[in-house]
Amino acid sequence: DGGITQSPKYLFRKEGQNVTLSCEQNLNHDAMYWYRQDPGQGLRLIYYSQIVNDFQKGDIAEGYSVSREKKESFPLTVTSAQKNPTAFYLCASSIAGPPSEQYFGPGTRLTVT
Amino acid sequence: KQEVTQIPAALSVPEGENLVLNCSFTDSAIYNLQWFRQDPGKGLTSLLLIQSSQREQTSGRLNASLDKSSGRSTLYIAASQPGDSATYLCAVTDGNNRLAFGKGNQVVVIP
Numbered sequence: 396d397g398g399i400t401q402s403p404k405y406l407f408r409k410e411g412q413n414v415t416l417s418c419e420q421n422l423n424h425d426a427m428y429w430y431r432q433d434p435g436q437g438l439r440l441i442y443y444s445q446i447v448n449d450f451q452k453g454d455i456a457e458g459y460s461v462s463r464e465k466k467e468s469f470p471l472t473v474t475s476a477q478k479n480p481t482a483f484y485l486c487a488s489s490i491a492g493p494p495s496e497q498y499f500g501p502g503t504r505l506t507v508t
Numbered sequence: 509k510q511e512v513t514q515i516p517a518a519l520s521v522p523e524g525e526n527l528v529l530n531c532s533f534t535d536s537a538i539y540n541l542q543w544f545r546q547d548p549g550k551g552l553t554s555l556l557l558i559q560s561s562q563r564e565q566t567s568g569r570l571n572a573s574l575d576k577s578s579g580r581s582t583l584y585i586a587a588s589q590p591g592d593s594a595t596y597l598c599a600v601t602d603g604n605n606r607l608a609f610g611k612g613n614q615v616v617v618i619p
Contacts, residue, residue: 401551426605428607430607435611436611437512437597437608437609437610437611437612438552438597438599438607438609439609440606440607443604443605443606445604445605451604453606483549485551485552487552489605493539494539494540494601494602494603494604494605495540495605496542496554496557497542497554497605497607498554499544499551499552499553499554500551501550501551502549502550502551504549
């Protein structure tokens with residue numbers, strides 16, 4: 396079964412702690428993306444990667460970091476510098492090259508108290 | 509910066525009626541436009557993708573049109589069913605495959 400997996404589905408952390416969200420895909424896609432969704436808001440792009448060992452900041456990268464050491468994996472770390480980290484985080488992937496359809500994972504809901 | 513607006517933000521319709529959801533965008537230099545469905549607490553499911561050179565796409569009861577020059581797209585859902593209740597998101601793609609999303613149309617189909 397091809398697709399994108401995100402784990403865990405729910406994550407709870409204390410303020411001041413870093414936390415890493417997992418995203419794995421077996422679609423053989425080169426490009427991967429992280430979005431954040433807040434109630435009543437559209438999705439906003441955090442980071443994206445078009446190829447292994449390369450990634451670019453999106454619109455709201457401050458307080459987040461990523462790595463892309465393997466084609467199938469694109470973990471997102473929410474650092475203590477992120478002022479309002481509680482949100483729903485969605486990972487997506489697509490083929491590289493001309494703009495193409497993006498496929499989304501089921502999401503991780505992060506709650507920081 | 510690309511701005512995507514979806515109107516109305518929320519609507520309720522009786523079962524069997526046709527649904528019309530509107531999406532507008534400010535920068536017509538897009539590569540494609542995607543319509544997604546999102547159920548509460550879930551990820552996004554892609555419904556239709558329209559390339560910038562296309563005027564419309566159809567899949568079953570769904571039809572999406574694109575007027576790139578005027579910055580508008582419309583999603584039509586024929587003969588709505590209670591299972592169509594969800595939030596529908598419109599997103600446009602730039603040359604780097606970055607998506608800009610609207611805030612969504614929250615739809616309730618009343619049995």
